[in-house]
Amino acid sequence: MKIKAQFAMVLNLDKCIGCHTCSIPCKNVWTNRKGAEYMWYNNVETKPGIGYPRQWEDQRLHNGGWHLQGNRLALRAGGRAHKLLNIFHNPDLSTIDAYYEPWNYNYERLIDSPRRKHQPAIRPVSQITGEPLDLKWGPNWEDDLAGAGETAPKDVNFKDLDHAAYLQFRSVFMFYLPRLCEHCLNPACAASCPSGALYKREEDGIVLVDQERCRGWRFCVTGCPYKKTYFNWKSGRAEKCIFCYPRIESGQTTLCAHTCVGRIRYVGIILYDAERILQAAAAATDQEVYPAHLEILLDPRDPQIQATAHAQGISASMLAAAARSPVYKLIKTWRLALPLHPEFRTLPMVWYIPPLSPLQNYAAEKDSGDILDHMRIPVRYMANLLTAGDEAPVRLSLHRLMALRQFMRNRRVGEEKDSPRQSETGLSESTLEEMYRLLALAPFEERYVVPTRGTVAHGSTLEVQGLSGFADEPS
Ligand code: SF4
Numbered sequence: 001m002k003i004k005a006q007f008a009m010v011l012n013l014d015k016c017i018g019c020h021t022c023s024i025p026c027k028n029v030w031t032n033r034k035g036a037e038y039m040w041y042n043n044v045e046t047k048p049g050i051g052y053p054r055q056w057e058d059q060r061l062h063n064g065g066w067h068l069q070g071n072r073l074a075l076r077a078g079g080r081a082h083k084l085l086n087i088f089h090n091p092d093l094s095t096i097d098a099y100y101e102p103w104n105y106n107y108e109r110l111i112d113s114p115r116r117k118h119q120p121a122i123r124p125v126s127q128i129t130g131e132p133l134d135l136k137w138g139p140n141w142e143d144d145l146a147g148a149g150e151t152a153p154k155d156v157n158f159k160d161l162d163h164a165a166y167l168q169f170r171s172v173f174m175f176y177l178p179r180l181c182e183h184c185l186n187p188a189c190a191a192s193c194p195s196g197a198l199y200k201r202e203e204d205g206i207v208l209v210d211q212e213r214c215r216g217w218r219f220c221v222t223g224c225p226y227k228k229t230y231f232n233w234k235s236g237r238a239e240k241c242i243f244c245y246p247r248i249e250s251g252q253t254t255l256c257a258h259t260c261v262g263r264i265r266y267v268g269i270i271l272y273d274a275e276r277i278l279q280a281a282a283a284a285t286d287q288e289v290y291p292a293h294l295e296i297l298l299d300p301r302d303p304q305i306q307a308t309a310h311a312q313g314i315s316a317s318m319l320a321a322a323a324r325s326p327v328y329k330l331i332k333t334w335r336l337a338l339p340l341h342p343e344f345r346t347l348p349m350v351w352y353i354p355p356l357s358p359l360q361n362y363a364a365e366k367d368s369g370d371i372l373d374h375m376r377i378p379v380r381y382m383a384n385l386l387t388a389g390d391e392a393p394v395r396l397s398l399h400r401l402m403a404l405r406q407f408m409r410n411r412r413v414g415e416e417k418d419s420p421r422q423s424e425t426g427l428s429e430s431t432l433e434e435m436y437r438l439l440a441l442a443p444f445e446e447r448y449v450v451p452t453r454g455t456v457a458h459g460s461t462l463e464v465q466g467l468s469g470f471a472d473e474p475s
């Protein structure tokens with residue numbers, strides 16, 4: 001077993017209000033530069049919809065990520081020889097229109113206008129060419145289902161569903177999907193780069209682009225199935241979300257998490273067995289990738305795992321943070337959070353708690369069938385998004401969230417504590433209380449457990465966690 005530590009994030013979609021606050025500080029700090037105008041390391045999409053860039057989820061168009069060739073894992077876009085043959089023409093590369101041509105306005109024309117009979121109007125002008133533009137797309141073009149009648153039928157998550165029925169006024173549904181680089185365990189961006197410029201940091205799994213080595217071939221842009229690597233037209237190099245590593249290194253969480261208005265984000269450390277990555281990514285069917293992925297995530301409170309990890313060089317502060325990791329609980333202990341499109345086989349490390357949408361018909365609660373079949377968002381849609389179409393893990397997560405809601409309601413209104421739904425999900429009262437605390441009340445330091453990179457002092461979290469035997473050497 002080769003144990004490695006990796007940052008992961010969980011987003012609770014039940015609480016995202018689509019305010020885009022997370023995207024703005026990220027933009028201001030990291031991509032507010034020439035050549036990066038069209039890049040959004042973090043963007044928030046409305047579902048159903050086709051997103052940014054257009055139809056990024058449809059790998060029949062983009063050829064991103066991995067697939068099985070026989071029982072071997074291979075890049076969809078072809079291997080090294082194929083890339084070298086196409087090095088001056090990447091056939092899978094999207095044009096700028098799939099993202100959007102960044103624009104601005106000549107505000108002075110309005111502000112400095114003298115008084116006159118007809119006030120001036122301003123037209124958007126391209127930030128690249130300076131020419132007037134007809135706006136046709138953008139990173140939040142489909143906000144709150146705008147234009148969904150036209151675009152949402154192309155949403156691949158409607159697979160096996162009658163999209164026309166769900167896009168009618170009376171039965172339409174929506175939720176928000178904030179997206180960033182997944183800092184995958186098996187990153188297709190890195191495997192696609194002919195120059196070896198993309199790499200995964202040994203100490204915390206953050207995926208970065210070495211700007212010195214990048215030659216601007218753009219195979220990482222097409223190789224990433226989440227379309228979270230971008231080409232900077234000014235520098236001629238690729239760039240991507242850096243998981244705010246300068247902040248992370250000083251013990252702070254990422255900007256998108258720090259500023260999240262809905263308090264939907266959780267950041268923490270996950271320990272995993274690096275020797276089993278390929279085995280998990282090459283699971284026999286798309287639906288088996290998620291359970292195989294879960295399987296390689298290791299219990300950070302298991303003393304044997306801790307001892308092995310420390311002996312293999314994982315720092316004591318990392319182990320202490322892993323033991324307190326909110327993301328491990330949400331992903332593995334409680335199975336509430338699920339990976340985004342596991343069928344891309346990159347083993348993504350940004351996970352999502354599915355939204356518990358309202359019931360369409362409360363009377364249906366008394367039916368003998370599964371209450372989730374009466375929810376506004378079809379379970380099948382969520383399963384296509386999060387578990388390669390397998391409904392069982394989505395149902396487990398939603399049932400647990402529903403049991404939690406009922407448990408707290410019963411407690412508030414003084415009804416009996418145990419409910420049939422609670423016992424069905426196998427959650428004890430103390431687990432429900434712990435879940436409630438983390439999902440609803442947890443303060444900053446419980447939602448974001450980021451290790452500091454220094455020597456660990458007495459009285460630190462290590463001692464609190466009973467891990468003081470693993471204290472780092474003074475540096
Ligand atoms: S999401 Fe894309 S850019 Fe990020 S690590 Fe995975 S493959 Fe690479």
Ligand code: SF4
Pocket residue numbers: 015016017018019020021022023044176178259260261262263264
């Ligand atoms: S800041 Fe939080 S609540 Fe607002 S859109 Fe971003 S993830 Fe959602």
